Amino acid sequence: MGEVPGLRERKKLRTRRALIAGAVRLFLEKGYEQTTVSEIAAAAEVSTRTFFSYFASKEEVLLYNARESLDRVLRTVAERRSGEGPADLLTRAVGTVFEVIAGDAELGREITSVNHLIMTVPSLRAHALLLLFDTQRELAEALHRACPDELDLVEAAAAVGAVMGATKLAGYISLGRGDPSEEVVESCRRAAELTLAGLRVITTPKA
Template sequence: MHYSSVMGEVPGLRERKKLRTRQALITEALRLFLEKGYEQTTVSEIAMAAEVSTRTFFSYFASKEEVLLHHVRESLDRALRTVAERRSDDSPADLLARVVATAFEATMGSAEMRRDSASITQLMMTVPSLRAYGLLLLFDTQRELAEALHQACPEELDLIEASAAVGGVIGAVKLAGFICLRRGGSPDEVAEASRRAAEIAIAGMRAVGKGETPGDPALGNR
């Protein structure tokens, strides 16, 4: 388990216990979802498997959706911190490239992480209620990140351009991963497909050039 802390300090005993409980709930929830099915698994079963009460479950997570997709908020918070710490010589493409690199390191840095990520993606593809929840979450995530990118790069990107940049990169990552998984790709292959898609999208940003927005007469931009 990897512990995060403010100012690099090691968490105290109480905080470590809370982190262990939280991780146990996440681990047992994913195991039960895969073994029994998402809809068939109850919150009380997750709590029992993690050896805590149902009340304790709800002190960490509001729902089954939240325990499964806990990583989305965590990933967004990391991305927002990265954007807020923009270096003076960063272009918007540089900044998004570092956001992506940080995200991959945090969520796919080990074989276990890649396996769990592929399992969550598989559940998202097959459970209608999760698909709907995930789409709303993805929309909110992209909106927050686009607003942060615009605020960090106000001279280079207006809000529409920042939205297009964020949507292009995240959309490329998600779609490439989905398609690879649907074709029977392994967790490592899914991770590699997502990484390659991000590189292509960011390369496209670099090709457009700093502060340059292409127009297309077919879209009414003359």
């Protein structure tokens, strides 16, 4: 079991969550461009200086979960189990993200709202696209390091790109038709599972 966070750490987590929740609410109510950092700080009852001790910009507030999710996936990939094939490893790693979301309904709704904003704000779409590229490259390199005998770097990149592309597109399609957050998350999970099942054809060990 993980260590229980101390009082100081719990306070930091609450402040961070309040900043994120306040930002998302203001972005949806006022519009992304119209909302200022000082307004986000005020909504969380902290100073602007405190805001910048947690986030470097408004964009970072919205994309906060991407880094956390990637770090969780990278840790899982780095801890490959004995006899575990690349597709099974990637399945388990991606599954850790959905497990966290499934256990936190508020987080699922938050992520759905963030993705809705990304779809509707051009500057956020551009930022998210660059982040997605960097994320895929980092994960592909990690997968190749974990499975050097089964996948070369190009094959690892193809596997990661297929999974993340399918997941993102399924989520956006689900959002676009107005599905509730739980169904959006489920659409992403199903897309990942379907893609990973197909990727097993590239995981035969090389001669």
